Structure formats: structure tokens, C-alpha cells
Amino acid sequence: MAGHSQFKNIMHRKGAQDARRAKEFSKIIREITVSAKSGLPDPAANPRLRAAIAAARAVNMPKDNIDRAIKKAAGGADGDNYQEVRYEGYGPSGVAIIVEALTDNRNRTASDVRAAFNKYGGSLGEMNSVAFMFERMGVITYTKTVANFDSIFEAAIEAEADNVEENDDVYEITCAMENFFAVRDALEARFKDPESAKIEWRPSNTVALDEDNARTLLKLIEVLEDHDDVQNVFANFDLSDEIAERLSA
Template sequence: MAGHSKWKNIQRRKNAQDAKRGKVFMKLAKDIYVAAKEGGGDPETNPSLRLMIEKAKSANMPNENIDRAVRKATGNLDGVSYEEIIYEGYGAGGTAIMVEILTDNKNRTAADVRHAFSKNDGNLGETGCVSFMFDRKGIISINREEVTLSEDDFMLEVIECGGEEYEVNEDTFDIYTEPDMFKEVKDQLVSKGYSISTSEMTMIPQTFASLGAEDTKKVLNLIDTLEDLDDVQEVFHNLEVDEEEYEEYVN
């Protein structure tokens, strides 16, 4: 549970950065495009597309943008075809980094990612070099005011719904699931009357790396550089940064 809390803090800061950069809609549109391209444009019969649309709506993405991404995928309006790639590597101090990519030009993207690693004292590695350090999990968040049960009773309800565990944060209860149970747990919680604030599939590090100030700054610079690339959808890492260190970095 403690590891999840560290991940949650990292994720919250990352999400805030994405929103500031104004790139979140573009990244979500690519996710919607790929989901619709692979499974069709009807969210009722395409769970991946339904999840991406829910994620987009929770980020206040306009319906027009969502519809346009679906139409492009199903009608090939712009002739663009995106490819999904995962790059793995190391930041300063041996920090594990995973980068999820959606690109229409993998040669361009490979060069951009490699350059981001090299200029920030990192190394792009082979497939599988760090992925074993992460667990793929579903995370479903429910606002705390939605839960009227005691924590013990809510824990039993989460288990009944198929969830692995949950943790209490300042504003939410976060339920963790195995990937193949993600949709079932979410549907079960909705059937019990809960409103889901956010839900997503993610990569949670098994262990975290705590570095000195200089190496921490290099890794944060690497993460920022990667997230600034248009083709990068997500950056997962195992760097542990406390609030004081992070505030010093951003300021």
C-alpha cells in the first residue's frame, strides 16, 4: 500500500503537468483513435474505446474532439495510421523508465526519445530491460464522499466486487485490480451505486529509487523532456520524490 501511495503522488504531479502543457487532449485523441481503429467506433461493444472516452470526459475534453477522433479512426479521414510502441531505459542513478508511444513515424520518434535520454544522462535500453520492475494494474477512484460505509465494510465490498485492495487518499478511495478484472470490478462498483471519478490502466513500480539532489533533477528533466514530445502518451518511472524536492525543482 505504501508503494501505491508513492505512485499516486507521482501520478498526481504528472497529471498536473500534462494539464499545464495543454497537451492532454491531443494525447487522449490518439488513445481514442487507436481504440476505435482496433475495436470499432461503438463504445458499447468496444470496452477499450469506452474506457478512453470516459477518461477523455473526466479531463473535460469536448465531445466534438472525441467524435472527431472516432470518425478519423473508423473512416480514415486523414489517412494517418498510428503505431503503439513501448521504449524502456534508465535515467540517472539507474532509475527505471518506461515510455508509451503513439506515432505515425517511428523513425522520427525513436530519434527524439533517444535524444531525450542521452541529453539527460540516461540510456535507452532493450525491450524488457525494466518492464519486469513494474506491475500492470487497473486503478479505479471513487470520491470519498461517495462512500458512506465504514472503511472495514467498504473493504469487504471491494473484495466482493473483485478488487485486490484499496487505499485511502485525501480525496479518494483508490481500488486496485488485476488487468483482466478491471472492467468487471468497475461495473460491479457502478451497479452498487458508486460514481467513478477516474479509472485507468497503469504501470506501478514494484520498488522505488531514492536519489541525491543532482540525479533527481536529471531524472525529472528527462521525464519532462519525454512528456513534451508529441508522440509520448505516458511516462512511467520509479523515482521517489518528496513534495519539498519537487517544489524546489519546479520553482
């Protein structure tokens, strides 16, 4: 997704990576906990847990942290009863936004998300108010150091992926949501752990933004992503290279 990847690139260039990594660790630990509780605490028998562990490895999370989270979930520790919730709404210039969260207090999270939308010129909508503008799909990435394009493409198509593209320093493999775990496992067996492997919301079309609205929207997304309960934010915006460069300066 153009907007999502552009936001990540801009925030990466802005720095403050240590604080962001600590926040990322916390969110992944929460996903590991929910994944382990929603199925067996054995990654071999729980595809969602395997995906969470892969995400943890991708950001170099220590193995002890991963193991502790799984054991804690398997032990049924109190205080970790998270619910999966989704919020949808509009940002500046009518940009559609989807927010995925894991929360132990739905009222608190809903109130915080609504306040963020209101502060930055957006409005929180009802469930499915913008989801129809997106498609749910699996997205798997590998760095180009893993193999050449032909090898990745052949393996992906054999695994019933839909498409393979080269983006910057990575190959991006996309597939239908229902094929995600099968495609990911087939590629893992051949090329080891991917750089990332997630189910994402991809927009059917995007909204081009001027610099002022882009700045406001990116601040909204930043505030949402910094919230402890928020796992993912997706939006259907696009920026010109010139505006993206200015915002990341």
C-alpha cells in the first residue's frame, strides 16, 4: 500500500528508533500472547503464533522474551484478556483509515482513537464504513539478498501466490488472505524466515494529498500507531516523491 509504506519510510528517516522499537516489542508480545491463547501454544500447530514469532524475529526480539510470552499465555495469566477490535473512519481530505487493536478495555481504546481522529481533522465512523474500499490480503517480503527474482517468483507462484513485485530492496509477494499461511510456510521452507509476513488491508484506490493535509494525516497516523493498544493502521493515501522528501527532512 503506497500510503502505508510511505509513512513507514518517512518515520524511519525521522529517527527515534529506540523508542519505536520498544513500542514495537510491546505490540508483538501482545500479539504472541493473543495468538498463543487463541490456539495451541505450539507454533508448529498454530499458524497465527508462527506468524507472530516470525514478526518478533524480524525485529531481533530476544528468544527469551518470545518464550516468556508464550509460557505466560499458556499458563492463563490474569490481566491479559485482550480483545481484537477494529475502528474505521476518515482523515483529512477524506482519506479512509482502518485501525486494528488488541485491548483489555474497549471503552478506553475507542475513546482514545476517537479523540485522535477528532484532533487531526478526521471522524471515526461505524464498522465497515470504509472497509469496502480495501481488500484483505497476505503480504510477505524477502530481502533481495535471499535469492534472485526468478527463484522467488517461481516459488511464490507454485505456492499459489497472486503476485510478486520488486520494491526498493525487497521482493513483495501478495496472496489471497485464505492462502496466506500456506504461501508463507512454503516460502519459509525454501528461503527461511521472511523479512515480514502479515495480513494487510490494501486500498482499491488512493487519495493524493497536498503537503499540509499530508502533514496532518501523518501526525494522526503517528499518534494512532503510538497508542499501546493499536497494532496496525492502514490508510488509502498517496504522496508525490517531492512531498514525501520534504516531510521526511
